[in-house]
Amino acid sequence: MNELQNLATFVSEIKLENVPKEVVAAAKMCILDTLSTALGGVTNSMFQSIKEVYLKTEKDGNGGISLWGDKREASLRTVTFLNGMSGHILELDDVHINSKTHIGTVVIPAAWTLAQYLQKSGNDLIEAVICGYEVMARIGMGFGVSSHRNLGWHVTGTAGTFGSAAACGKLLGFTPAQMTAAFGLAGTQSCSTWAFLSDGATNKILHPGRAAVSGLESCLLVKGGMRGSAHILDAEDGGIFPMMSREYDYSMVDKDLGAVYEILNVDKKPYPCCRSTHCAIEGALNLRKTYHIDPETIDHVEVYTYLVGLKQCGLSNSSKEPHAATEAKFSTPYLVATAFLTGKVGLSDFEQAKINNTKRQELLKKVVIKEDPIFTERYPHHWGCRVEVTLKNGCTYSQEIKDASGSVTAPLTPEQMTAKALSCCEIYHSEQVKELVYTLLNLESCSVLPDLSALKPVTQP
Template sequence: MTLTARLADFAVGTSCADIPATVTDRANILAIDLIGSAIRAAQEADSTPAVLAMVERLGFAGDGPCTVFGLNRRYGAATAALLNGTFGHSLDFDDTHADSSLHPSAPVVPAALAAAELTGASGAEFLTAVVIGFETCCRLGMALDPTAHYARGFHPTATAGTFGAAAAAGRLLGLDAAGMESAFGIAASQASGSLQFLENGAWNKRYQVGEAAMKGLMAATLAAGGFKGASQAIEGKHGFLQGYSDAPQPDKLLDGLGQVWETLRIGVKPYPACRYTHAAVDGILALRAQHGWSAQDIDAITVGLHRNGVALVGAPIEAKRKARSIVDGQFSMPFAAAVALLRGRFGWDDYDLLGTADADAVAARVDVRQDASLEGLRHPFGAVLSVTVRGQTHVLRIQDPSGEPETFPDTAALDLKFRTLAGPVLNTACDGWLARLHGLGRAVSVVQHLQ
């Protein structure tokens, strides 16, 4: 049996009872975390007006059964998946799976939600589909080898995410194994996502993840209608692994499948920026609190990162020191360090520091380098921090950023994050929405539960 066929068998053959409750509970928590970001981004992300204008102008904005968080209306399933995926990823505050270096919830949850509302699925069925989608995209991301995939210029959340979205949607649409294999074959033609957005702080990253959610849903829907997709879409001569990586590791796709749950290895973000900045921000905040430093005390900061981190948030360093757009700031280690030093925190509202003299002055003293000691480790998100203050240098190694499975926040902390993001949009309805979302797994019908 091919790799693609075996993954398809897993996607359709895994029952709700086969998945431990701890895994589906975590999927619910991760979905809530994404929804909080989506609600805020629907109202405040600078890219949102253009996306909404596009769906209106092209006739994609017709009424339908599906929820779009942060907007007071419902849409058709494909549009809802596109919008929720785009909004969920726009703040760069959504979860991350370290081993695949991708954001699983942004493509998977919107596709699963649209399919669940389209089919009248229960909350338990929805969460099962989310787990199937997480396992699919995370394992594909690992099999690609993230470093090799990045080196080819691809964005794994958008590429592997398309397959995760197809798996989640296909599960809810009732595909059999052959149908799911066809859905993967169609997804292989749809998977796309470029890192070129880094060149000018473009909004492509947000939209291409929304597209992954929508295209995965479309692939599954085509397969449900009998459309024949390519076979061996993952491992074939012109398949996903060969076409998108120079160093694929196909064994990682199936290793421990159904016993080792990658869903439990997904971390959540405490800061709204690229995950490669987080360990250093953790370290700066810890040192700042310990020593009582102000930004003016700092002579220089050197941040050592994995090569992927340098490529995303540290190079070219002069441009990274002068972040001007929100996307620039989301992918700037110098800006993240400046926020941490100036504010003693880093939240969505701290992007008001972009382009200020204070932030630029601190960022000018930040350097980013590849640290060989961070290569070859299981997780690539650590940092080695060297901070010079009044001629004295302090060195701190942060193995993993906060929010990883070993330091996963408790429910109260995640609820606070949701309220901080969604509260300014939902106002007095915020706590009601939060309670409703916590009850998703018990919902008889997702579409009724969210009305």
Template sequence: MTMASIAAPARTAAGELATFCGSLRWAELDEAVRQRTRELLLDLLGVTLGGSRVESSSAPRELAQGAGDGQATLIGTRQTSSADWAALANGTAAHALELDDVTTESSLHPGVAIIPAALGLAEELDASPAAMLEAIVAGYEVTMRVGNALNPASAYARGFHPTGVAGAFGAAMAAGRLLDLDDERLTHALGIAGTLASGSLEYLSNGAWTKRLNAGWAAHAGIVAARLAGAGFTGPSTVFEGRLGALHAYTDEPYVERLVEDLGRPLQVMRVSIKPYACCRYNHGLIDCMLSLRGSFGLDDVERIRLGVLSGGALLVADPIEQKRAPANVVDAQFSAPYASAVALVYGSGSLESYSTEKLADPRVRRLMSVTDCYRDASLDAVYPRQWPAAAEVVLRDGRRLSTRVEYALGEPENPVPLDALMSKFISLAGRDDAEALADRILHVDADPSVRALGTALRSGGGST
């Protein structure tokens, strides 16, 4: 049986996504979209450089180093590997700090799957920056739309990590664009990705590193899916909406219509949030609440803290409350609403430095966590998932109650991180003498003749391994 004999039906969701994403051209995109894409590239490369120094990044990198020769940069080193294994290593490193970009409605991290796949394959193919950037835009489009359709709260309840599941489809689209697949083969690539997409939430039980691997595997799987499609392998065109498709396998309450509704209006890259705080995004609004109240009282004056959390994120940051009040390690702390609020009150920050074993052991932080409760607030859930508001109340020993609510956390498109702050974030995470010059180069990557020039620049300040 040939590919032609089982050609994809034109009106499946995968087919529509393939047609739309296959038509995207960098030169035809609005400048606002192009600039946002460059900023997302800058942010993701910064968090990958920082994440490459984390212990959990060593094993995937060693695996990639032993997987064979290639042109794809292993970020944070002077080494290269094949595109698919570099994508696994870089995607895992990018997710290590909980500082990578995120979306509200789809409740996932798109960049960690898309950009490592696109960068690695673009280096391997010696592609132009424009080709890589339009592949990134296409990858974000698919990832976020699949995430929207999954209904993240339902996927969480089933134990699946939307970043890993949806990210594999987006990475397949990005890789397929770079491989110049036609619409039919792009559709097959999405179908193949449905077999490779995965990601368990069981890391929440003990703070394991597998959450980070979910991102790297999605990037790796996307390249594999696209290459298989390019070689003539077939996948189901009804991979999303079919009776046994992804939307029925990974969630109990899918929103199938969200896969293709309002395609391009706006492009999904315009809906991405950049993270200023090194923890689960469901904690960010709570941190902003605490920072706004901080200074109105002394830490010893606090009798109780009440945090209004979204039902869709309660599994991640609030339940079970006994575990969230006593995180055992840094990963646990990154998924603890009580820790996020306590460390913000004590140190006035939610930065990467706030998530350390030293601060986790601080008696002031431990006490505040012990008196923190989380509750569901119907007024918050009413606008979820399109909006992620947060509410908090601090009850003082003298009987006063101080409360506040945040509609849009810092970093949301409605409350964006300024470009100078994004540059500062990159420079801080890169840990290189040439960080400012490298950041400027990334923001003007279109001027490079080839993506390999960017890869060379990334490796020039890398480590020796």
């Protein structure tokens, strides 16, 4: 298909000096956001255990490439895989809403690790990151967001392989033919589903890690002489668009290519949980503040949202009765209850004791999530909702949120982004983190990438 080949040609031929300045600035902000959330997640106990298992297979961590937040080394593929997972742990990574993809946690670990291995410059990294965002977003939009999701696919994994391949192929100097071959190999490795919601399983962080390393390996295989199909999206027998969606659109793959940069349409999360809960959180926070609502006076709460938001964060038993962090992060009832009770939602709200707090568990059972066709129709361009709270005295108050904080229409300021980065990285020495933030915001001046292994957590879990 010409659309995929056009995308491959675009990636091969793009030059950073011809990219608009606002696109370069957006890429640096995406890099800062992804690295800070990833570094903040490295002390997660499950991730630490996984890392130890993998490093044991590589002679206790002597493989040539250093890990983020860890002085030990491993192979190129293992470091890409582990860094990709760490970026998704806190649920604070960015979201391209028109494709429903978490791009940063796939593209940036792949690009950074390969750039480190190849001793590339900051400009080289920025260029690769822009390519990765453009490709992953466009493949994700092409899948048809609602249909792809409602069939059970997690697009961060299915489109992510393409984004990683684009970033890595750019760093390797691939021709359009090589890039097309890599896309074919990336697509044949597309995977990841939403089954984890059924029982609060902990494998969601696997999806970006696997996508990141699969895209890298696609490029390595091309270097070795393998070729993936140029018809990976549209082949009559095995094309993944018709296999994975009933509403796919090939034209989205190269529509306005070079004129519209999708990296400018990326949300940055202020709350460490599923993006589909953020409008409900803000609705509850606004109602609490505006009407001085005492949680003890609440009779019930109704949240009206889009179908995917209902399925993802309000329909399963684990979202209705969360008892683990992986469940609470995908529970609109829990997050609305938390917002009404505390007036905020932060990382500490996913500690076991707080999730099982009696008041939170009692209030969340009064929160009901429903679909409103109006919000379903607006999705995925707007992930809005309406929160209605009814008090025991019969008074009802309502708040509609069209787009949550951190969206393209309500962006976080540079100061808020810096504050978020510092907050995510509280486990490190503050001066080290401040220096890293400064370096990342001036990445064009770096002839080599900063050493992220030098940031060692002050305290281990």
